[in-house]
Amino acid sequence: MNTQRILAHFQESAELKIQSANVLAQPISQAVELMFAALANGNKILACGNGGSAADCQHFAAELVGRFERERNPLPALALTTDTSIMTAVGNDYSFNDIFAKQVQAFGQPGDVLLAISTSGNSANVLAAAEAALEREMRVVAFTGKDGGQLGKMLTDADVHINVPHSRTARIQEVHLCAIHCICDGIDVALFGGDEE
Ligand SMILES: O=C(CO)[C@@H](O)[C@H](O)[C@H](O)[C@H](O)COP(=O)(O)O
């Protein structure tokens, strides 16, 4: 394979990370504050998304329940992407669009946070989950790309929108993962200090 193509992927990814840092530092900081306040109040974080974004949800939940870089007590975060019995039952008996919303209705409490990840902002099951969360007085942290899609439009001022300024799904996902690690670090800093600014 032509290594130029590989170099181009790295180049585009690195450039987008730098560009996104300027645009996303503020909303990522807001997401840390929102999530930490919820956790400190005894609430939890639910996470949903499809494909690579489902993997991101699981990655995020693993770092909260296990640990990120510092030793600490487990924090309550649940990926809604892992229970194949729930997802096949709801998908089969209702609709694939309901696989996350039903779980939000089952597990979500007022004050909990939904991490909703969709690079297009238009996946119907993620939109339904966000709608269910808002109905339950949960807050939503939305990770999107492109123009933010319908997900970006349904958020309230109390929610947080982390919209990656790019059109390519793979590149958007790479920035989403960086944002997830920023949030995990921010939660550790909120717990233990270490923010020198
Ligand atoms: O990881 C990738 C592409 O890089 C895919 O698995 C991708 O996540 C899937 O096509 C998703 O269904 C895309 O959905 P969304 O990000 O638009 O909500």
Ligand SMILES: [Zn+2]
């Ligand atoms: Zn991917």
